[in-house]
Amino acid sequence: MVPKSRMAPTPSPAFLSAMPKVELHVHIEGSIRPATVLKLAERHGETLPADTVEGLSEWYDFRDFEHFVEVYIAVSKCVRTPEDIELIVREFLEGQAEQNVLHTEATYTASTIEKLCGIPWDEQIDAVNRAREWAHEEYGVTLGLIIDLVRGHPVERGMEVLGWVKGSLGNGVIAMGRTNDAILYGGRVHLTVRGDDAAARQLALQLPSRNSRDYGRSFADIFKEVEYDFYKIDGALFAPAEVWVSNLDSGNTWHAGALNMALLQGLWLQQA
Numbered sequence: 001m002v003p004k005s006r007m008a009p010t011p012s013p014a015f016l017s018a019m020p021k022v023e024l025h026v027h028i029e030g031s032i033r034p035a036t037v038l039k040l041a042e043r044h045g046e047t048l049p050a051d052t053v054e055g056l057s058e059w060y061d062f063r064d065f066e067h068f069v070e071v072y073i074a075v076s077k078c079v080r081t082p083e084d085i086e087l088i089v090r091e092f093l094e095g096q097a098e099q100n101v102l103h104t105e106a107t108y109t110a111s112t113i114e115k116l117c118g119i120p121w122d123e124q125i126d127a128v129n130r131a132r133e134w135a136h137e138e139y140g141v142t143l144g145l146i147i148d149l150v151r152g153h154p155v156e157r158g159m160e161v162l163g164w165v166k167g168s169l170g171n172g173v174i175a176m177g178r179t180n181d182a183i184l185y186g187g188r189v190h191l192t193v194r195g196d197d198a199a200a201r202q203l204a205l206q207l208p209s210r211n212s213r214d215y216g217r218s219f220a221d222i223f224k225e226v227e228y229d230f231y232k233i234d235g236a237l238f239a240p241a242e243v244w245v246s247n248l249d250s251g252n253t254w255h256a257g258a259l260n261m262a263l264l265q266g267l268w269l270q271q272a
């Protein structure tokens with residue numbers, strides 16, 4: 001814990017909004033504007049539980065994980081054509097530009113879009129890339145896609161998605177997603193910063209996931225305990241297991257935390 005007197009004052013929303021940012025965890029299909037979901041649903045004859053922006057926004061406020069998945073699938077089902085994908089990615093990047101998010105690494109569940117909506121991978125990635133190039137030219141913002149796997153799908157499906165990713169690496173796709181537990185107990189990060197050594201050292205010491213009160217448990221358990229309210233989860237839990245922080249100004253590096261592969265394996269075997 002940092003004593004309160006040594007903590008920087010909380011910046012104002014206006015300051016945060018104006019600050020140039022990078023966003024590393026956001027889901028494209030989870031970010032479709034309610035008005036666009038309505039437009040796509042109408043275009044493709046999909047029925048949703050609400051037909052107004054207000055009603056839809058209320059329904060978005062999920063009650064539990066099952067409801068969250070229900071919303072996610074219903075929204076994903078409204079994306080039927082490559083043009084729909086291009087539209088949602090354009091709007092998404094427009095929103096990022098408005099908030100001064102200069103670079104985004106966004107998660108995208110290509111597997112679900114292929115299965116539910118029948119859009120082949122190549123057409124999906126071409127559509128994303130059209131929107132990506134447009135936004136880069138229009139606003140100067142950049143996007144890299146992280147393609148995730150759906151838990152519960154067979155290994156063969158995972159291998160198929162891996163093949164898509166490998167074929168498109170560098171062409172819009174930058175990585176495959178890992179689940180929370182993999183990052184918490186098996187994730188390594190190397191950060192480079194500028195500034196004074198004391199702050200860099202403090203960052204390294206505070207960052208690893210083992211500083212969280214919930215360290216050692218599966219993310220699924222923790223998420224369930226807070227009744228699926230992300231905001232009730234300890235903020236220190238959204239962290240990698242092991243970190244290096246290098247100060248580019250002084251040339252010093254600090255190392256903290258450690259991988260816990262035995263724990264990770266135990267959790268995954270339990271869940272299998």
Ligand SMILES: [Zn+2]
Pocket residue numbers: 025026027107
């Ligand atoms: Zn996520």
